[in-house]
Amino acid sequence: DGGITQSPKYLFRKEGQNVTLSCEQNLNHDAMYWYRQDPGQGLRLIYYSQIVNDFQKGDIAEGYSVSREKKESFPLTVTSAQKNPTAFYLCASTDRGTEQFFGPGTRLTVL
Amino acid sequence: AQSVTQLDSQVPVFEEAPVELRCNYSSSVSVYLFWYVQYPNQGLQLLLKYLSGSTLVKSINGFEAEFNKSQTSFHLRKPSVHISDTAEYFCAVSGGPIYSSASKIIFGSGTRLSIRP
Numbered sequence: 001d002g003g004i005t006q007s008p009k010y011l012f013r014k015e016g017q018n019v020t021l022s023c024e025q026n027l028n029h030d031a032m033y034w035y036r037q038d039p040g041q042g043l044r045l046i047y048y049s050q051i052v053n054d055f056q057k058g059d060i061a062e063g064y065s066v067s068r069e070k071k072e073s074f075p076l077t078v079t080s081a082q083k084n085p086t087a088f089y090l091c092a093s094t095d096r097g098t099e100q101f102f103g104p105g106t107r108l109t110v111l
Numbered sequence: 112a113q114s115v116t117q118l119d120s121q122v123p124v125f126e127e128a129p130v131e132l133r134c135n136y137s138s139s140v141s142v143y144l145f146w147y148v149q150y151p152n153q154g155l156q157l158l159l160k161y162l163s164g165s166t167l168v169k170s171i172n173g174f175e176a177e178f179n180k181s182q183t184s185f186h187l188r189k190p191s192v193h194i195s196d197t198a199e200y201f202c203a204v205s206g207g208p209i210y211s212s213a214s215k216i217i218f219g220s221g222t223r224l225s226i227r228p
Contacts, residue, residue, distance in 0.1 A: 004154075040120060042201060042220040043155075058215075090154055098143055098162055098205075100216060102154035 002027045004103035006091050011108045013078070013085065021076045021106045023091035030095065032074040036060060037088040037105075046089075049074055078108065086110045113138045115204050115219035123225045124192055132187040132222045134176075134202035144185040145203040145216070146176055155201060161185065172196075197226045 004025045013019045025032065031050045035043040045058030049068040063082025068074055074093075078085045091103040118133040136142065143162050147155040159170040166178040176187045185202060202219040 006154075040220055043218040045215060048215070092155075098160065099145075099157050100155075102147075102156070104154045105152070107152070 004091055004093055004101055006089075006103040006106050008106060009104065011106055013108060013110050015110060016080045018077055018079050019108065021078070021089055021091075021108070023074045023076065023103060025072055025074075025091075025093045025101075025103075027093055027095070027101060028071070029093035029101070030071070031093060032068070033092040033094075033100065034058075034064070034066065034074070034076045035090045035092065037090060043090065046076065113142070113204050113206060113217045115202050115217055117202050117219035117222050119222050120220065121223045121225065123227060125227050126194055127191050129190050130188065130192050130196075130224065132200050132202075132224065134185045134187065134219060136183050136185065136202070136204045138183075138204060138206060140206045143205045144176075144178060145205075146170075146174070146185070146187050147201045147203060147218075149199045149201065149221075151198075158187075158200070192224070192226050194226050194228065196224060199223045 007022045033048040034046040037043050044060050046064050047058055047066040049055035052068055052071050055066050055068050065077045086109050089106045092100040094100045114137045116135045124130045145160045146158040148158045149155045159168045161168050161178045169175045174189045176185050199221045201221050203216050205216040
């Protein structure tokens with residue numbers, strides 16, 4: 001089955017640590033996205049990538065970094081510079097069309 | 112700039128009752144409109160979308176939404192809800208094909224639909 005996988009499902013981080021969230025897709029989609037979801041605020045775009053080795057900042061990129069070395073992979077690193085990282089993180093992808101496909105999400109909690 | 116407003120953060124209804132989830136958008140260009148559904152601790156799934164053509168669009172599980180350009184609305188309706196419809200619903204808008212850097216998708220803040228037996 002084609003789809004998007006995110007791992008881990010739950011992640012705990014101590015303050016001051018960097019953590020990397022994984023996102024893999026086998027849909028052969030060119031574009032991939034990272035969103036942050038907080039209660040009552042909907043989804044906010046962190047980073048997106050339209051092709052391999054290229055990515056752009058979204059609305060809330062500060063404290064985050066990404067890479068796109070392979071078409072199917074778009075990992076997100078939450079750095080220690082992100083002051084309030086506790087949230088639900090969603091990865092999505094799209095072909096050259098009109099629908100975004102979402103992964104199951106990673107819930108990050110800072111202890 | 113585009114924006115989306117979902118007027119109700121929570122909507123409680125009884126099972127088998129009708130429901131309407133309201134969505135208004137602002138955009139200076141032509142729009143694509145979407146409704147997504149999110150079940151607890153899961154990702155979002157596309158429920159239905161309006162791209163062009165008929166202003167009434169329907170999903171396979173009985174939901175429908177009508178694009179109203181004059182009122183800049185895209186309200187979601189279902190004539191009779193089921194317990195399994197309990198979820199959070201997100202309205203979204205984009206100015207065109209969403210792979211374009213000029214046409215990012217903008218999400219509303221969500222409406223939590225809770226169904227009472």
